[in-house]
Amino acid sequence: DAEITQSPRHKITETGRQVTLACHQTWNHNNMFWYRQDLGHGLRLIHYSYGVQDTNKGEVSDGYSVSRSNTEDLPLTLESAASSQTSVYFCASSGTSGVRGDTQYFGPGTRLTVL
């Protein structure tokens, strides 16, 4: 069955370190997204990609970067981790159904703690 996987599922790091969170989907979806989930804020969009070599900034992109070198993967990098980036991170993907978009399917999440 098609799925989205994220790794690691839990990560503890120190302030200032570079961290990369992996997201891999086997849906063959063009669109991939990264969200962070924080209490009182719901899910907020960090970065997204509509295809290979395409990346776009979302609502809360400062301090994060992504790259899309193939259809299946969209790794999220925290350039210099800060305590404010302690959060749960979700990756999602969707296909493209004409002009109306499509349902997003979510991965299991990565809980990141920055000390």
Place this chain on the structure above:
Amino acid sequence: AQSVSQHNHHVILSEAASLELGCNYSYGGTVNLFWYVQYPGQHLQLLLKYFSGDPLVKGIKGFEAEFIKSKFSFNLRKPSVQWSDTAEYFCAVNSLTGGGNKLTFGTGTQLKVEL
């Protein structure tokens, strides 16, 4: 920018009670509407979605939602909740401007169902 409001942050119900969770959005153009559910410790799963057609949509596990365009609302309902419905519920909107694949989420409603 579009926004999504979920006015009920925490809801406590007894089993068999009826449920209605409010969702309002602020975008005047054409939108897709979603309700996602997140069970404790799990990732987001799609409950139901509205793209077009009948404004009353039925989803999984007995949930339904009604799109009222004049009120910019997409409220979630279930006639009789079960203990297993304890979860966090997120309303999301996908505007169709510029490709229309980005989701804007509400802050979520935490539902607790007591036996």
